[in-house]
Amino acid sequence: METVVSGIRPTGNLHLGNYYGAVKNFLKMQENYNCYFFIADYHSLTTHPHPADLHGNVRQILAEYLAAGLDPEKSTIYIQSDLPEVAELTLLLNMNAYLGELERTTSFKEKARKQPDNVNAGLLTYPVLMASDIIIHQASKVPVGKDQEQNLEMTRKFANRFNRIYEVDYFTIPQPFNFGESLIKIPGLDGSGKMGKSEGNGIYLAEDPKSIRKKVMKAVTDSGPTEPNSPVTEPIQNLFTLMEVVSDQAVLDQFKEDYAKCTIRYGDLKKKLAEDIINFTAPIRERINAIAADDAYLRKVAEMGREKAHENAAKTLKEVREIIGFKPF
Numbered sequence: 001m002e003t004v005v006s007g008i009r010p011t012g013n014l015h016l017g018n019y020y021g022a023v024k025n026f027l028k029m030q031e032n033y034n035c036y037f038f039i040a041d042y043h044s045l046t047t048h049p050h051p052a053d054l055h056g057n058v059r060q061i062l063a064e065y066l067a068a069g070l071d072p073e074k075s076t077i078y079i080q081s082d083l084p085e086v087a088e089l090t091l092l093l094n095m096n097a098y099l100g101e102l103e104r105t106t107s108f109k110e111k112a113r114k115q116p117d118n119v120n121a122g123l124l125t126y127p128v129l130m131a132s133d134i135i136i137h138q139a140s141k142v143p144v145g146k147d148q149e150q151n152l153e154m155t156r157k158f159a160n161r162f163n164r165i166y167e168v169d170y171f172t173i174p175q176p177f178n179f180g181e182s183l184i185k186i187p188g189l190d191g192s193g194k195m196g197k198s199e200g201n202g203i204y205l206a207e208d209p210k211s212i213r214k215k216v217m218k219a220v221t222d223s224g225p226t227e228p229n230s231p232v233t234e235p236i237q238n239l240f241t242l243m244e245v246v247s248d249q250a251v252l253d254q255f256k257e258d259y260a261k262c263t264i265r266y267g268d269l270k271k272k273l274a275e276d277i278i279n280f281t282a283p284i285r286e287r288i289n290a291i292a293a294d295d296a297y298l299r300k301v302a303e304m305g306r307e308k309a310h311e312n313a314a315k316t317l318k319e320v321r322e323i324i325g326f327k328p329f
């Protein structure tokens with residue numbers, strides 16, 4: 001069975017866009033692949049989270065993924081910092097990662113621009129740490145969005161370079177996992193563009209009904225169709241797209257027909273959309289809260305994942321050390 005690795009940044013809560021994007025794909029993958037999903041808490045240190053927040057962030061995102069359906073019996077779910085082998089492999093790979101190529105990485109340049117007072121070495125070597133995450137499990141597939149394509153390209157480069165320098169065919173060269181057409185882009189509530197954390201236009205899985213209603217009622221619309229069968233504008237299409245995922249087809253059809261006849265009332269559309277979003281997210285939210293309060297369960301999941309992931313990582317490290325030439329006396 002092919003091996004898949006994916007890292008999850010412990011920043012912020014899951015929103016509907018994440019759910020219909022990354023999460024749904026993870027749920028599909030865990031049925032057919034040997035999956036390693038981990039919370040990338042080493043990576044999160046590049047932005048200097050306060051020690052009092054770090055564990056809580058990891059815990060929340062773990063609870064949310066479990067509530068959304070990641071299954072610790074099917075996948076290996078672990079915390080990155082539970083695998084010191086990842087740090088060791090990063091140190092070793094760093095010796096063959098060059099300053100020039102690291103500085104040219106788009107994500108490095110972007111972060112250096114965004115946080116000019118904190119351009120730390122961890123930001124620079126972020127792609128090396130990510131490469132270690134992936135090749136330590138000999139992954140052949142990595143699900144990546146557009147923003148991570150270059151990082152995966154770097155992983156392939158570092159893995160190939162290791163194989164070439166040491167004249168071995170050791171590391172598996174990972175391929176991007178392509179979801180093709182199956183990926184639904186969930187729009188935000190601000191009239192244009194997709195749902196995102198930084199855009200502040202999202203609905204969170206853990207959000208309470210009152211807050212969901214308030215956000216949906218404030219969603220951007222337009223001044224309404226003035227002629228029958230006029231083309232649907234972007235803000236309204238966005239609300240229809242959200243309905244497509246949470247509402248019954250008949251409900252969506254009715255509002256589309258009302259739009260075409262110029263009898264649509266956006267207030268009614270939003271009310272219905274808000275209720276359908278709440279119906280969809282309520283059980284997930286309940287599970288998130290139950291899991292987040294269950295110390296024993298979270299500990300068990302983390303421990304199970306750590307054991308499985310560690311076994312694999314330790315084997316890789318042992319072999320890598322031999323290839324490099326470290327020997328016991």
Ligand code: TRP
Nearest residue numbers: 005006007008009040130133134
């Ligand atoms: N860099 C990824 C992100 O920002 C997270 C990540 C870390 C990752 N290590 C990984 C993703 C390994 C895939 C594989 O989203």
